[in-house]
Amino acid sequence: MSEQVDPLLDRIGNWLARRLQTTSSGYEPYTPSDPETLRTVMKPGDILLVDGNQYISKVIKYLTNSTWSHAAIYVSGIPGRKTPDGEDHVLIEVNLGEGCVSKPLSKYTTYNTRICRPVGLSGPDRLAVVRYMTDRLGLKYDLKNIFDMLRYFIPIPLPQRLRRRAIAFGSGDPTRAICSTLIAEAFQSVGYPILPSIEQDQRHDPAARRARREIYHIRHHSLFAPRDFDLSPFFAIVKPTLERGFDYKGITWHQPDVAETDDEETAKEADAGSIGSDGSAEPAA
Secondary structure, three states: OHHHHHHHHHHHHHHHHHHHOOEOOOOOOOOOOOHHHHHHHOOOOOEEEEEOOEHHHHHHHHHHOOOOOEEEEEOOOOOOOEOOOOOEOOEEEEEOOOEEEEEOHHHHOOOEEEEEEEOOOOHHHHHHHHHHHHOOOOOEEOHHHHHHHHHHOOOOOOOHHHHOHHHOOOOOOOOEEOOOHHHHHHHHOOOOOOOOOOOOOOOOOHHHHHHHHHHHHHHHOOOOOHHHHHHOOOEEEEOHHHHOOOOHHHOOOOOOOHHHHHHHHHHHHHHHHOEOOOOOEOOOO
């Protein structure tokens, strides 16, 4: 019976995946990523957080109250995996509808990104984390998890304390994986922490106790959100512009010429003249 049900759920999940991968219009990154700059800064084991523009990205950002909707791990290179243009595949990630795949850095050229680096991770453990991810290339995406999350795609506001619980669902099938879970498991396999161990709050603040229990719950279900790498006290935020050396004195600021200044003044005068003393619109004199 389960053999008949699973293919049906997969078909439903694939249909949902196509719908959820619809991109949002009007997305514009504040600081677009430069693949060459990222390549010179990133190290194996670094996490690349991404501010996605798909419908599911909005859902994840809402449920986790975060800017980041996706996470990939940098592995430096995978033998035999390149783009048609010859660019190396250096990221491993779990994508909706694809599963665990490798991608080039150029994929995220037009997105806001953030690098999170595990501090103090030893060389052998760094290699073990990378090997853990490369060994799992080809795993399926947990489409049953998407089916579970469908109830939360209805635009009904959820209290903030319940949002993270809303993503704590999954089939538990070891042949499948979801977003940040596989990366979290890779670090757990070498005993590297992502979020600190939080003891039971003894204060009399119910809201604080709920928040602490919520983080504890998510961690023990091995369902980490991209935001957790950003919040972790064990991952450093790496900014490429600073790593490569930053001198603010070297910035060339735009200096408007006389013509631009005159045009701006003329526009301001025109706007001022279009509003009468009584607040009604009237032509400028």
